[in-house]
Amino acid sequence: MAKMNLLQAINSALDLAMAKHDNVYSFGEDTGGFGGVFRATSGLTEKYGKHRNFNTPLVEQGIIGFANGLASQGSYAIAEIQFGDYIFPAFDQIVNETAKFRYRSGNEFNVGGLTIRTPYGGGIAGGHYHSQSPEAYFAHTPGIKIVTPRNPYEAKGLLLSAIFDKNPVLFMEPKRLYRASTGDVPEEEYTIPLGKAEVVKEGKDITVLGWGAQMEMIEKAVEKSEEDGVSCEVIDLRTISPWDVETVTQSVLKTGRLVITQEAPITGGFASEIAATVQDKCFLYLESPIGRVCGIDVPYPLCHEKEYMADHLKIYEAIKRSMNY
C-alpha cells in the first residue's frame, strides 16, 4: 500500500500496463516527456521510451483516429484528450468509428484495445471550456464503455480494467479530485470489474446515486441527512455505460426512494436515463418521485459556478424533499 492522490494512482496504472505488455502506448497533447498538463503521464517516457509515451500534434480528431487504427492493429492504445471539453473534434472518430468498429465488420475487426482518458468536470474556475461533463453524449452511443472513478483506489483498479477490457472505453477522470483526493492504493496490479456499481454505504430509507466527483458531494450531503436521522444507502455507479441496473434497482426496491446527482445539465443527462429505467422496474415500490440534482440547463458559467453546481446542499435538500413527500 502507498498513499497516492488520484493522479498518482492513474500514473501507477499506466506504468503497470506499459510494463506488462510492450504494445501498450500512451499519447496525447503534451503527454510525452513533459508528462501532460496534469502530470498523469510523467516518468513514462523515461521508463518506456519516446516511442511508447509521446506527444501528439494538436489535433484531437487525429489523436483518436490514430488510436483507432493502432488498436485495430492489435495494440493497446491509451489516448489522452487534454480536457473533456476538447473531445468534440474527435466526436466523429469516437461515435462513428470507435463504437461501430466491431459491429459494422461483423467482428472481423475491433478496437477493443483503445482507452480514451480525459479529465472532466467543474469546480475549478474553468468556465465553459474546462468544466464540462460530456458523458451523456457518449452514453447515447452503443459500442463504447464509459467509466469514471471517485478516488485513487478506484481510479487505478478501474483504469487497469479499462485498458485490458476487450472493448473501447472512455475513462473520465474527475479533475477536481486529481490532487484533492488521496488514499491508500496497492502498488501492485489489481482490477475492479467494469459494469459493476458499488454500494459504498448501506442504508434503508433512501438510495443516493452518483459517479465520479459527485460522490464527494453525496458524502457531505448524506452526513448532514444522517444527522437528521435519515438512513441513506449510497451507490457509486462507477461504469456509466453499460450501467449496473441490478444493483441500483435492488437498492431502490429496498429503500423505495432515489436521488440521482450528476454535474452535467439536467436535460438529456444520464440521471434521466437511470430514472426512466428505475421507475419502470420499481414503480410500485417508489414512495416518492425520483429526484435529480444536476447542473442547470446553461453553459457552464465562470462567475456563477457555485450557484450552478449540484453541490452537497442541493443534494441534501433533495433528500429532504424525497423523505417529506
Next chain:
Amino acid sequence: MAKDKKHNTEIVTKPKWFDKDSVTIPMLQILKEDGSFHKDADMPEYDKELIVKIHDTMQFIRILDERMIAAQRQGRISFYLASRGEEAASVASAAALDFGDMIMGQYREQGALAYRGFTVEQFMNQLFSNEKDLGKGRQMPVHYGCADLNFMTISSPLGTQIPQATGYAFGQKMDKTGKCTICYFGEGAASEGDFHAALNMASVYKVPVIFFCRNNGYAISTPAQGEQYSGDGIAPRGIGYGMKTIRIDGNDAFAVLKATQEARRLAVEENEPVLIEAMSYRMSGHSTSDDPTGYRTREEEADWQAKDPLDRLQKWMMNEGWLDKDHVEEHHAEVKAKVLAALKESEKVPVPHVDELINDVYDKPTDMLKEQLDELKEHIRKYPDAYSKTSGRLD
C-alpha cells in the same frame, strides 16, 4: 514538354519526387535586430503618429501582462495568459487594418484589441468577471470580445475560429462591405482539422480573409519543430491550398505592418485569401498554469530575448528621434498607474446578478430555465452564506 490537356499537368516518364526542400519560403525582415533598417527593404506605409501608436500599444500590453501575472500570483484573479514577445505580431497587424475589418483571435491577441481601443477598465472588468464585463463574467480571464470594436469573442477550443473567419469573410464579400476578416491562431492550432477546412474553403470561395499564424515555437510544452510538424512550418500549407502566402519576422513591427497592409489589399481589392506566418517566440509560459522551465532552456529564452520586438522598435524610434527615454519612462509610469487604479476599481465591482445566469442561452429564457432559476433562488435564500457572491441581491 508533354502536357495532360485536361489538368494542364506536365507529364514525366521517370519518377519525380518532391519534398520539403522543393519549395523554400524566405522570411521578410525590414527592421534588423540591431534596430536599423535593411537598406533595400520595401517599406510599409507609415508615419510618426502610426508608429508611436503601435509602440505605445505594445508597451501598454506588456505592462498589463506583467501586472496581471502578478495579480494572478497574489490570488486576485484565477488565471492569466500573457503575450510577451508577440506584441509586434498582434499590434502591428491590427494597425494595418481598417477599423471595420473583423478580428477573430485565438487568445493571445490582447494587443490587437488594445489597438482597437479596448480600455484598461474594459480589460479589467473581463479579467475580474464582474458585472461590467461585456461577456457577463461567464468566461475565464482573457476571453475578451467587443462587437463595437469588431473583435469577436474568444473561445478556448483551438482552431474553431479559423473556418468561422472564412464564413464571416464570405458574408463581407457578398454584402460588398469592402472589409475583410483577420484570423489569428498559433502553429499548434494549425494542426487542427478546422485549420485545413478553413484554408481550403477560403481558397475555393475566394473570400477576403487574412489567416495570421503566430508561430511562437510552442503549443504549451510541445515544440513546433519536430513534434508539432516536421515540414517547413505552416506557410507551405497555404501554397498547397492555392493561396497567397508569406513568412515574416513576427518580432519586426515593420515587416508585420508591410505584410498585413499588402494582405489587406489582396483580400479586399482582389478577394484573395492570404496566409501570413509570423515567426516569433512565446516569452512567457503558456499561461499562469504553466511553467516553461520543465521543457525549455534559459539559453533558448535568452536568444529570443535579444530579438525582442519592443526593444527593437524602441531602438529604431530613438535613433529616428521619434521616442526618447523620458517618453518611455513617463508612458510606463502613466500606464502602470492606470492599470493599478483600474485593477483596484474592478475588483470591487460585484459579479453579475444571478438572474444573468439564464440570459443569452437563447434569445429569451425558456419557461424551463425560468423555473430552474426560481428554484435556485429559493435554495440560495435558504443558504445565503454558501452563495455569498449573489445572495446579497436576489430580487
